[in-house]
Amino acid sequence: MEATFRALSKHGYVDLRLRDIGDEFEMTRQLIHYYYDGKHDLISAFLEYVIEQYEGSVAVDESDDLWAELDARIDQCLFGPEFASDFDHWDRMRVYHELFSQAQNDDQHREIFNRHYTKIRRSITRVIERGIEQGVFRDVDPENTAQFITDAIHAARGRRISLGHDEAPEQIRRALDEFVISSLAPPGEEPEFKSARSTARN
Amino acid sequence: MEATFRALSKHGYVDLRLRDIGDEFEMTRQLIHYYYDGKHDLISAFLEYVIEQYEGSVAVDESDDLWAELDARIDQCLFGPEFASDFDHWDRMRVYHELFSQAQNDDQHREIFNRHYTKIRRSITRVIERGIEQGVFRDVDPENTAQFITDAIHAARGRRISLGHDEAPEQIRRALDEFVISSLAPPGEEPEFKSARSTARN
Structure with a gap:
């Protein structure tokens, strides 16, 4: 592999x-x-391998601080686990995004990506659901909100890789904070997402 | 071509x-x-052709109703110009997204996509800027907001094509309405995006 x-x-x-x-x-x-039964069979096995590595590397423990947990899940998917040297994460992502675009012609790969995509989206859905249950977040549609966040992450990574926009993940992180995360606070309450971190990042 | x-x-x-x-x-x-100097040269010419067709087909006239103009620009990019038979739009998009992912290995294609991406983003930036000038929208960062919208559109199309999620463009349209477009209303004012249309679409 x-x-x-x-x-x-x-x-x-x-x-x-x-x-x-x-x-x-x-x-x-x-x-x-x-x-392996040829190039395609090997690449399918490889795709499962890359996705398993990826899912392992972005795993985040459930936390009592739901703002922090949501934050951590988004950051892991956007920036990858290695902040000091992100070489491995982006190398993995380059292969991942190339195979993703090819999945339109490949039912087996499409199936693998769908399973993976569901898993990542569900991990974000779960934080939002727990937040709503506990009154920490307002009453949004957890599934659609998680889907929107997952799509934005995917787009930022794809733009960095395909168009060379190194700033794309930072940019989308700020946009998610401004438009989505901060809007999760219940009416009348301040969002608890870390503005200190946002400032440090800018 | x-x-x-x-x-x-x-x-x-x-x-x-x-x-x-x-x-x-x-x-x-x-x-x-x-x-043509081989497959690559022909495909580069073809990419320019597809993008030119696309830019022509999603062109929207400037309007005095900036809510409606923003709406129309997003819809054109998300759903394509042909609502009755969208066959041509999605066929074009399939090729577009496949070549987009390959652009990581191809400086010439990357350059073509960057020019195109800038053009689409700028057309949305301009509506937002005009809206802010006229006090119709609140004071957001026009460039970053347009970028976020453009990324979300791109992700929805890619997910429809690669993963077969036919509902992705509708889903992202609703999320954009909920999190981005409605938040453009100045403090204390109601957003004027068409809830009637949203309802019809659901």
């Missing part, structure tokens, strides 16, 4: 040949064919 | 060969090579 990752990073999905993967480690094309 | 469109729709960018384009009309591969 790591050899596949190196080969994909080097050649991209469009130009990838099984031979390129074999070149990255000590396995002949014949041996790859023994384990 | 239309032959390229048919070939791309049929085979996808990944598997596209010049021969497939030739198959779609009366031109040999030799003749394509006479006009």
Whole structure:
């Protein structure tokens, strides 16, 4: 899987040949064919691997501070787990976004992405639901709000990767704070999202 | 260009060969090579063609009713110009989104997309700026707000295409109304976005 990752990073999905993967480690094309039913089967296994890594890396513990938990979940998905050196996160995301766009032609990949997308959205839905139950957030539609947040995160990452807008995740984080997160406060209450953090980030 | 469109729709960018384009009309591969310096050069020309078509089709006249103009601009980008039969819009979008994700490996395509993205974002920025000048909208950052709207539109289209979520554009339209558009009303004033239309759409 790591050899596949190196080969994909080097050649991209469009130009990838099984031979390129074999070149990255000590396995002949014949041996790859023994384990996988061609390029597509290998890439499907690889996609599951990348998504599993990603889901593990962005996992956030449930917290009593729902503002902080929502904040942390968004940041993990937007910026990735490694703040000091984000090389690995963005390398993973480049492959992820390339395969995402190809999923329109591939039912199996589409299925894998749908399962993953549901999982990420549900983790955000759950924080919002708990917040509403506890009266910390106002009564929004948890599912639609989580979907909007998830879409915004996806768009910011895609724009950074495809158009080279390095500032996109920061920009969308600020927009989410301004338009979505701050509006979650019940009427008459101040949102408790960290303006100190926002300021530090700008 | 239309032959390229048919070939791309049929085979996808990944598997596209010049021969497939030739198959779609009366031109040999030799003749394509006479006009274009290979697959990449032809696809770049094609991308410019698709984007030009798209920009032409979503053009909206400036209006004195800035709420309605903002509304129309968002709807055009989200749903495309043909509401009765949206076949052409989504076919175009499928190719557009596939090439967008490939732009990470292609400086020329990245440049074309950046120019286009700036143009679309600017058209939304301008409505917001005019609204603020006229006191119709509150004092938001026009550029960042337009960027957020543009990103949300892009994400909704991508999710519809890649994951098969046909409801994504409607969903994001409602979320934009709830979190972004309605918040543009100056303090104490009701937003003038069309709740009648929203209701009809649900």
